[in-house]
Amino acid sequence: MTKKLKMGLIGVGRQGSNHYNNLLSINQVDLQYICDLKVDQSWKEKYSNIPHVVKDYHEILEDPSIDAVLIATSTDAHAQVVLDAAKAKKHIFCEKPFSLTVSDGEIANILRTVKENNVKLQMGFNRRMDPQFRDIYKQIQDGNIGTPQVVKTTSRDPFVLKKELIQRIGTLPYDFTIHDLDLARYMMGSNIKEIYAKGGTLIDPTLKSIGDVDTIALVLEFENGAFGLIDNSRQAVFGYDQRLEVFGSEGMLKAENVSKSTVELYNSTSESKKNPLPIFNERYHEAYVDEVKSFINSVQNDAPVVADGVDAVFAQRAAIATDESIKTGKPVKLDTEFEV
Amino acid sequence: MTKKLKMGLIGVGRQGSNHYNNLLSINQVDLQYICDLKVDQSWKEKYSNIPHVVKDYHEILEDPSIDAVLIATSTDAHAQVVLDAAKAKKHIFCEKPFSLTVSDGEIANILRTVKENNVKLQMGFNRRMDPQFRDIYKQIQDGNIGTPQVVKTTSRDPFVLKKELIQRIGTLPYDFTIHDLDLARYMMGSNIKEIYAKGGTLIDPTLKSIGDVDTIALVLEFENGAFGLIDNSRQAVFGYDQRLEVFGSEGMLKAENVSKSTVELYNSTSESKKNPLPIFNERYHEAYVDEVKSFINSVQNDAPVVADGVDAVFAQRAAIATDESIKTGKPVKLDTEFEV
Amino acid sequence: MTKKLKMGLIGVGRQGSNHYNNLLSINQVDLQYICDLKVDQSWKEKYSNIPHVVKDYHEILEDPSIDAVLIATSTDAHAQVVLDAAKAKKHIFCEKPFSLTVSDGEIANILRTVKENNVKLQMGFNRRMDPQFRDIYKQIQDGNIGTPQVVKTTSRDPFVLKKELIQRIGTLPYDFTIHDLDLARYMMGSNIKEIYAKGGTLIDPTLKSIGDVDTIALVLEFENGAFGLIDNSRQAVFGYDQRLEVFGSEGMLKAENVSKSTVELYNSTSESKKNPLPIFNERYHEAYVDEVKSFINSVQNDAPVVADGVDAVFAQRAAIATDESIKTGKPVKLDTEFEV
Amino acid sequence: MTKKLKMGLIGVGRQGSNHYNNLLSINQVDLQYICDLKVDQSWKEKYSNIPHVVKDYHEILEDPSIDAVLIATSTDAHAQVVLDAAKAKKHIFCEKPFSLTVSDGEIANILRTVKENNVKLQMGFNRRMDPQFRDIYKQIQDGNIGTPQVVKTTSRDPFVLKKELIQRIGTLPYDFTIHDLDLARYMMGSNIKEIYAKGGTLIDPTLKSIGDVDTIALVLEFENGAFGLIDNSRQAVFGYDQRLEVFGSEGMLKAENVSKSTVELYNSTSESKKNPLPIFNERYHEAYVDEVKSFINSVQNDAPVVADGVDAVFAQRAAIATDESIKTGKPVKLDTEFEV
Structure with missing residues (x-):
């Protein structure tokens, strides 16, 4: 031991x-x-x-x-x-x-x-350690889908956060979309070179008062020519909606939502209860535990961490570009270089 | 009779x-x-x-x-x-x-x-008559998901068409994306007011010689403020990939691919054969039959057709805007009015 | 033509x-x-x-x-x-x-x-022509699951038939279980040599007055040593429940119920409507059409029919044995020979 | 704490x-x-x-x-x-x-x-604590399927155990079927009053030398008139096959196998890798942990244990009856009373 x-x-x-x-x-x-x-x-x-x-x-x-x-x-x-x-x-x-x-x-x-x-410095991009997404990452590395061409992520929170909390932790691009941007970049193994993002307040128009949006739909281009599509929402009434799909020259990988139970109920009104897990710490419980275990392993065996400071820089640039594109209505080019 | x-x-x-x-x-x-x-x-x-x-x-x-x-x-x-x-x-x-x-x-x-x-004049937007998509349309009308906020469609052909055929039937935006654009507009019940599209030749670079792309990723905005994300590819090695998802204030509707058989095979190498139907006339067989039946019904009972000439105009404008956005690298605004 | x-x-x-x-x-x-x-x-x-x-x-x-x-x-x-x-x-x-x-x-x-x-004489064992079950049959013939060892069928009607109708078309073993018995024998390619059946009136005790039961659970043995398990019910409140599973030395094949639409609805009460098709002529529509087409083909090309008179004899013997086992509480041996 | x-x-x-x-x-x-x-x-x-x-x-x-x-x-x-x-x-x-x-x-x-x-004395019937099965149990208690009428369990090991190990831990009815029998009784809330079981060596005929079988198919009746069907195998080449289904007057509950990952792979040969978890301590990991946690809770809060000694007696009687029925070819009646 x-x-x-x-x-x-x-x-x-x-x-x-x-x-x-x-x-x-x-x-x-x-x-x-x-x-x-x-x-x-x-x-x-x-x-x-x-x-x-x-x-x-x-x-x-x-x-x-x-x-x-x-x-x-x-x-x-x-x-x-x-x-x-x-x-x-x-x-x-x-x-x-x-x-x-x-x-x-x-x-x-x-x-x-x-x-x-x-x-060691590891950044808490917990989704990289989610078992489903890790499986996709591994299968991409194994060549199961050939060359990745299109990545799609959907992330939706179960309910709109309080404005005070948003002001402390950041608006949608910085607190939320940043995860999708990091995950997309991680899966594709290429830096983002352009983002075009639409944002709106389809759910709670009062969010405008703090400069935030509740819905984002964006398309992005990677350095290697591949594309990405991301959509985010602050409120999915059916739970914490977290999905990932990567399409490539030889196939496609898809991770659907994770339910608490896969038991199926059939009755006369036909309801089957299979909603996504309701909230981030339940949905990503294993990811949260495993990212720490992975960190411990990096420390104990001097191994690379799963997400480092440079990853954080690139994720942050993408979040800033998303925000800028929403506000200017124009595509935004990103710097794909960073020197420590 | x-x-x-x-x-x-x-x-x-x-x-x-x-x-x-x-x-x-x-x-x-x-x-x-x-x-x-x-x-x-x-x-x-x-x-x-x-x-x-x-x-x-x-x-x-x-x-x-x-x-x-x-x-x-x-x-x-x-x-x-x-x-x-x-x-x-x-x-x-x-x-x-x-x-x-x-x-x-x-x-x-x-x-x-x-x-x-x-x-009567009915245009062949067969996807409107697909049983899965029709079910989604009906459920939206029934209010099952409240106000639609985001529509997403994925359409991928099983293989790249010959260049001669493309030249006759139109490049990707005009022959293919036009279906997604029409379907998205139909589902959301609102005209498209802006499109930003990325296109590339990730599969067959020689398509550039006829001014075509093989991969499209686009984000669009409707007049009512809702968003859409569409991605298309000329080649999904696993079959004819046709999916639709509509997210709204009260829920989400999702149509996955249709397989020939839902039989599951479990064996030591774990292969389960559940690929999408391979080609358009198999996947949309019912839609092709039902669109004609629907047309006959419109004729015999003087009822409105499921897709008329004005629908065709709007779909075409969206295809043109997609093409233009790909070529200019800029978001394109669309005219949302049309007078007969 | x-x-x-x-x-x-x-x-x-x-x-x-x-x-x-x-x-x-x-x-x-x-x-x-x-x-x-x-x-x-x-x-x-x-x-x-x-x-x-x-x-x-x-x-x-x-x-x-x-x-x-x-x-x-x-x-x-x-x-x-x-x-x-x-x-x-x-x-x-x-x-x-x-x-x-x-x-x-x-x-x-x-x-x-x-x-x-x-x-030509073809008997209307329509389930043999159901696309799902036909796929399983074909995959067994193709060797996908090796030697079949256990077959399981579940058939449940959506509601209890009127007593007058039952008296005309036969009690549960003769009208209903007979289909499962024929399908099991067809899949396994071996005659049934023993049946032990339990029957009860768990739904409508008044069925006893016409010598019928509403629920059957039986285990059977084939000549080749394989086993079968069948369960039937006169009333599944969620629809016409029709499933088949064959397990073998190299794998398993499974056909779940068929739904009208595979569209998934997610909302705050989590209802997803994916019940089986409600009634026999909807569930087995293709089977009913295809069995006639298959018959026509047999006539026009002098090909064997999909289910002949001898098949009917064996199915009937199995129904009789089921009935007898329910009534005597004892396993019943079957004659596996028949000479025309 | x-x-x-x-x-x-x-x-x-x-x-x-x-x-x-x-x-x-x-x-x-x-x-x-x-x-x-x-x-x-x-x-x-x-x-x-x-x-x-x-x-x-x-x-x-x-x-x-x-x-x-x-x-x-x-x-x-x-x-x-x-x-x-x-x-x-x-x-x-x-x-x-x-x-x-x-x-x-x-x-x-x-x-x-x-x-x-x-x-406190708690018996290790771990399946009672499996999250899927626990969900089914809870939904039955909540009345979601009305009165339970038929319970079906399928349990299959991934490979045949060594004969030496079998001789130490018991033949199929005592080591394996006993879990199904306990689970069936637990779900239905009624004692078993009759069992008819078929057993055979469809996989490894040399098991006969130690008085064992590798395949069991049985039908049973509960005191309250409900039925059960159980099938077991010593070798499912695709993994540890563990499923449960309970059918009642108002609906049905179904727990399918649990996979390591729900990620779907689509490629040209259509393989999707979704096999059941391969072995008991992976499949029932949560159940094994939770049964101990549940035991600790019973000790600390003087609460009833999830499976007690009397439960063990009834499970054992059912295993013995299964064994006897296989060997005699006759249905076996069970004593449904036990006094401590």
């Missing part, structure tokens, strides 16, 4: 709580710290099973016994915490997106620091 | 032969004439079961016993034959597209003639 | 009406006569499209222009009409079962007459 | 190793002991993460800190270990079957001891 990884969790909000539960269920993880700006006495009682419950993440970074941190703070803090953790020589798992505001140059600087300190 | 409809078939090529077989299988049809430019003595022997086998379609139009004609000539002849048939007071079923070259004004003129002579 | 087959339909009740519609839709059939004991003046008006509407089937048999008859009278008349038709040298398509009362010896006598007069 | 349950695992063979991995993955379990007759120095090294690795299970029973044991020894030891554990006041999770040889009277005696010592 390999030694457990001593870890600290930084940020225990919406996404952090999801990671908290998953870290506890992973045998190779020894969760030593949780850290959140809201920590007070009540937290220490609630989390009495965790040795250290702290407010300042530097306490974790200064503890020499800690191997790695998982960063799930609000997005605007990601870049600084990553930089500090890298300098403290902790391996880093960081939620996406890397940043909404930091420049390419600054990101390159942070990634250099990560490299110089010889630590 | 209603009286049978006495009909003539004009044009017995690739599409016409398909209609020929279907007309014979429909009990309400009494096929009196077939007509083709290639008719010679051998045709009269081959089609000895048909009372009249002629070379000149005017013979049909001059026969007062004939109620209706089905026009499946090459596209460039459609407009003239429709005009002549209308003047001869024959009901008209005409293959799509209406024309690749005739101006809006000339079409309006033809449609006025159709109207003045009080005959 | 081959000459059309001039046919007469004898018996136009529940099953006969179904055949009537199908005969009209088959181009190779020229339906010259319909015959029924109930024929009066109103029939002649209703069926003015049929040259001869008669009360006595001998009129058909005496018309030298008639090639073949389709017999859909009540079961007790089958044997006599078959015998008379054979003597009149008409090809015969006869509904199953052959008889509920006639002895093996008498049947052998009839089958000899059929043979001596050199006419 | 509730206190962890301190547990000992007795027996670390084929089934025990599966439980070992699962126990480690359950956070509420503190695995203190593993015990096996084969334990030697190498085991202590291999299992250095477990505090105590012992050869004699009495060491576990004598440790007052231990709350519960999981018994996965060979079947013939089950009864004695359960009795000893009950006397030592340890909660007990015991693999099925309870015994192949112990009499009803002796079992009643053991169950009384369990009761008097106020400990």
Whole structure:
């Protein structure tokens, strides 16, 4: 048995709580710290099973016994915490997106620091680790569909998030479409060179007041000439709609939604209950657990991480281009180069 | 029993032969004439079961016993034959597209003639009559998915057509995408106001020599604010790939491919044979038969046809816009008005 | 084009009406006569499209222009009409079962007459011609599942028939299970040597008054050592439940129910409407048409029929054994030999 | 957080190793002991993460800190270990079957001891905890299919076990069919009152030498008049075939096989890879974990276990009746009463 990884969790909000539960269920993880700006006495009682419950993440970074941190703070803090953790020589798992505001140059600087300190940095593009999508990725690598020509992703949330939350985590292109853009690029193995996106408020027109849309339909072109089609919605009344299809010269791969149960009910009104799983942490539960396991493996065996900082840069550029295309009504060209 | 409809078939090529077989299988049809430019003595022997086998379609139009004609000539002849048939007071079923070259004004003129002579004109947008797509259309009308917000169609041919045939029947936007554009507009009940299309030769680069592409990915916007995504390919190695999905405020409707048999085979290599039907006249067999039955019903009961000349105009405009967007790399706005 | 087959339909009740519609839709059939004991003046008006509407089937048999008859009278008349038709040298398509009362010896006598007069006799075991089941049969012949070891059929009617109708067409083993028994034997290519059947009135206890059951579960053994499991019910509230599964040394074949549409609806209450087709003449429409086409082919090309009189004998013996096993509570051995 | 349950695992063979991995993955379990007759120095090294690795299970029973044991020894030891554990006041999770040889009277005696010592005894009928089957069970309780009338189970192993292993764990009725019999009884909520079973060696005739069969097809009747059909095979070349269907007065519930991935591949040879999971510990992984979690919950909250000793008695009687029916060729009546 390999030694457990001593870890600290930084940020225990919406996404952090999801990671908290998953870290506890992973045998190779020894969760030593949780850290959140809201920590007070009540937290220490609630989390009495965790040795250290702290407010300042530097306490974790200064503890020499800690191997790695998982960063799930609000997005605007990601870049600084990553930089500090890298300098403290902790391996880093960081939620996406890397940043909404930091420049390419600054990101390159942070990634250099990560490299110089010889630590792993994995970005939380959890869909890459979803068993269905992983199967598609593997089958593409195995040549089962020849040369990929068209990738299509559909992602729809079950309900519209509150405006306050949107303002904190980013509008649709930055919080949501970014996943599709990363997944599409990952599957096709080619950078995106052009995006044309339409966005609208078909569900909740008041989203305009915060500069957001609730529906996106876009077409994109990869460097290698292949195409992609993505459609997103903030509200699918039937559940969390998450699908992927890749078409190639020798065939097609398709991942439909995942249901809780595949049991079929037939009755006189013919209802069969096979809706998608209702929400992200149920749908991508295995992906969330497996991305951490994959990270641990990268740390323990010095293997490449499944999604690194450069991947984050490209996903972010695509999200920005999506946003710009929606706003200008024009196709947007993307820079396909990035130097660390 | 209603009286049978006495009909003539004009044009017995690739599409016409398909209609020929279907007309014979429909009990309400009494096929009196077939007509083709290639008719010679051998045709009269081959089609000895048909009372009249002629070379000149005017013979049909001059026969007062004939109620209706089905026009499946090459596209460039459609407009003239429709005009002549209308003047001869024959009901008209005409293959799509209406024309690749005739101006809006000339079409309006033809449609006025159709109207003045009080005959039916149905255009061969067969997909509208496909049982799966008809079910989706009906469910949308029944309000099962609330307000439609996004329509997605995928159409892929099983193999690349010969260049000579393409030159006769039109390039991808005009021969193929036009069906998706018409179907999308039909489902959403709103005219298309903008199209952005990417086209490429991912399969056969020599298609460039005739100004054609083999792969199209496009995003479009309807007058009512809804979006559409269409992707087409000239070659799906697994069969004739034809799917439709409509997403709305209260749900989603999805039609997957149709297989010849739903029998499942499980063996040690796990092969299950459930490919789509291989080719258009098998996949849309019921649609081809039902569109003629529907036409007959319109004639006999003076009911509206399922796709009329104005529908053909809008489909054609969308095909032209698709072509233009591919060639210019820019989104193209469409005129959403048409006066007969 | 081959000459059309001039046919007469004898018996136009529940099953006969179904055949009537199908005969009209088959181009190779020229339906010259319909015959029924109930024929009066109103029939002649209703069926003015049929040259001869008669009360006595001998009129058909005496018309030298008639090639073949389709017999859909009540079961007790089958044997006599078959015998008379054979003597009149008409090809015969006869509904199953052959008889509920006639002895093996008498049947052998009839089958000899059929043979001596050199006419075809096909029994209406329509399921053998169902496209799904035909696909399974073909795949078994192709060796796709190796040696068949276990066959399972499930057949359930959508609602309990009226007692008067049951008394005319036979109780569950004779009217219903007989189809499963024939299909199982046909798929496995081996005669049944033992049946153990349980029957009960789980749905309508008043069926006991006419000596019938509404639910049957049976296990059977074939001469070659393979097994079969059959379950029947008079009432599946969700539709006409018709499924077949064959398991063998190299794999398994499975035919699920057939739905009218494969369109999927997803909404907030998660209903997806994919019930089986509701009733026998819809579910087996193609089978009913194709069994007649197959019969025509046998006549025109002197080919073997898909189900002959000997098949009917074995199916009937199995139905009788099922009935006996239910009543005695004991396994019943079957005679696997029959000599014409 | 509730206190962890301190547990000992007795027996670390084929089934025990599966439980070992699962126990480690359950956070509420503190695995203190593993015990096996084969334990030697190498085991202590291999299992250095477990505090105590012992050869004699009495060491576990004598440790007052231990709350519960999981018994996965060979079947013939089950009864004695359960009795000893009950006397030592340890909660007990015991693999099925309870015994192949112990009499009803002796079992009643053991169950009384369990009761008097106020400990929980849960039997390892893991299928009751499978998520699919649990969903069916719940839907039956919710009345979704009205009164259950027919239950059907299909269970097939992927390959024939070695004869030595069969002799240790029991022939097909005792090792395999017993699960189907328990599941059928559990779903229908009624005791089995009659079984008629056919068994044969269609796969490996040499199994006769150890008195075993490889294929079973049986029909059974419940006390409440409902029916069951079960078929088993020792070898399905396509994987571990595990299905359940329950039909009732108001509908039907159906659980098909579970695949590793639901990704669909379409290519020119049409292969879609969707085989069932290959082997029991993969197919029933969640069930194996959840049955232990359910046991822990019963212990911690003094709740009823999901399958108790009386359930084991009835399952065993049904297995014996199956065996007897196969051997005598006659239906076998079962005693439906049992008093502890």
